[in-house]
Amino acid sequence: MAVVIAGERSGAGKTTVTLSLLAALQRQQFTVQSFKVGPDYIDPMFHHYITRRACRNLDPVLTSEAYVCQCFYTHQHNVDYALVEGVMGLFDGAGTDDRASTAHIARLLNLPILLVLDCSRLSRSIAALVHGYCTFDPRLQFAGLVLNRVGSDRHLAVLKSALEPLGLPILGVLRRHDEITIPDRHLGLVPTAELPDLDALIDRFADLGKQCFNWNILLPLLRPSFNQAPYFSLPIPHSPLPTPQSPRVAIAYDRAFNFYYADNLELLQQFGAALVWWSPLTEPFPQPIHGLYLGGGFPEVFAQPLSANRAARLAVKAAIEAGMPTYAECGGLMYLSKQLVDFDNRPWDMVGVLPTIARMEKRLTLGYRRAVSLPNNLFVAPETVTWGHEFHRSVVLGQSDAPLYQIQGYDPQSSFSLEGWRIHQVHASYVHLHWGANPEIPDRFVRSCLEYAQLKQA
Structure with a gap:
């Protein structure tokens, strides 16, 4: 089916969750295709480094809704699993509406959302937050939740108790000490080519992915499906591939x-x-x-x-x-x-x-x-x-x-x-x-x- 990894806000931890899932799947030698909502270049570098497949940007402003659909369905062929990393908060778009937001892409592709929540300053209030996100746009479907930056067993128990009436499965729990930091600077994360210990970092992501998620529920959700949304056909150039006479x-x-x-x-x-x-x-x-x-x-x-x-x-x-x-x-x-x-x-x-x-x-x-x-x-x-x-x-x-x-x-x-x-x-x-x-x-x-x-x- 493939899922969209969304954050309730920027910095909630969706990149950590995405890279942990990708690294854990890659460690098991699965073929994984990733996508990134928006115009970002650096997050896709990390995806590519892990999966050894080019991450594809899904941006209906830079391209079109038709191209987003074509790109998604074309590149999830012949892979074991697929996922989409969102951008900013779930409903944060290009302007005053949610165009080019994670929610827009999830609706367009008819994909369920895995919502990542920063729990570091929340206890029972998390239920109100999740209820708001799940009801704000009734066209969206939610696969489950990932609780990030959970402080203790008692903290987790309070969170679970508050969320239980909502009926959404908790598919991942990341503790505060699990946090993995990727260096950043004036335009965001430091790119992969500048990180000398990147392989060790990816190993830590893979360990995190193995330990912190409910794979019994996640794996079926991540399997590609081809009946989720209408397929939009766009003309694709068919000029000859490079030859010795090519420029x-x-x-x-x-x-x-x-x-x-x-x-x-x-x-x-x-x-x-x-x-x-x-x-x-x-x-x-x-x-x-x-x-x-x-x-x-x-x-x-x-x-x-x-x-x-x-x-x-x-x-x-x-x-x-x-x-x-x-x-x-x-x-x-x-x-x-x-x-x-x-x-x-x-x-x-x-x-x-x-x-x-x-x-x-x-x-x-x-x-x-x-x-x-x-x-x-x-x-x-x-x-x-x-x-x-x-x-x-x-x-x-x-x-x-x-x-x-x-x-x-x-x-x-x-x-x-x-x-x-x-x-x-x-x-x-x-x-x-x-x-x-x-x-x-x-x-x-x-x-x-x-x-x-x-x-x-x-």
Whole structure:
């Protein structure tokens, strides 16, 4: 059936519960497919590390309801178990309604909810809280509860007594001493590539999962089913997969750049690109390369080694100035700037293609963006409306002479602004896009890379 792991609020413990379930199942060598509600990149990294399968983001704002359904039902085929990790609190959505919330996805996919509760400051009041969550939207179905941060046996007895009249099974109990802490910093959890003791951490999650859950009830709930919701069919590109003549697209992937949706990378391949993994931190720029994809990440944390790899920076700049198509998002935009000024106000030389400086600040820019493509845009047709997401603490100095988008916040009453940079064949923007519902973007990008490859061969 698959279940949705939801929290009654942010920080209730849904990531701990999700990773514990995934690790316990993986330890038994089951094949598990995970999903994540919302635009997040880092939680899916942990899912992927445990399951060895790409976690899929389910976000109806960045894509569509139809794409969410298609993605879910496509990727739960041929697996033993499947689960969805929610986002924020159960009913917390993109705006004043619950669109793109965990509840929205649970309704859309007709999945039961496993509600995670932070019990650290609750006793009998937990019953009122659970009753409210279970009756607030009668369209939702609840599989059971997970009690997190339970202080003692007596505390657990009080909680169980209060909850008993509600008739919801308690499928997991995590004590306060069971809490496993994953380090975080200015944009959330520290990614998997930066955690040297990650295997030991995953072992602890697996132990927690084995000990703390009622698997007799959980396992049947986690088995995939294909009769839960209508199946929405979307056109999927069927271009040839990469061949020796395919354009070679470098994917910046290391500790500094690792924010990519699995669907985006797969779409590049479906449109015929051959992906070449490359580390701007430690490696020379590979050759031959006909296109570059610079995703988001944490270049501000690794500004010194990025700057120190001068040969790679110069090679990227030369290739871009020679016309190489380049798609850069957020961290990628910062890398293409003249300099990156870190949190300690230290400037570091970057590629220097964009005539601007990226500077770190304390203020967080966060939220969905409605982006209308301007005629200057390379890979998005003019006047196309697409939805993206911003999540950064940097700003770029000055206004682009050739912006890509007119953007607006999720609130239709919010103000408009111009955003993005077009220089040479570079598409550089703070706005992260999911290409699932916009396959023309990777199609245009790969076509541009192919034209560049043919030009180089002429």
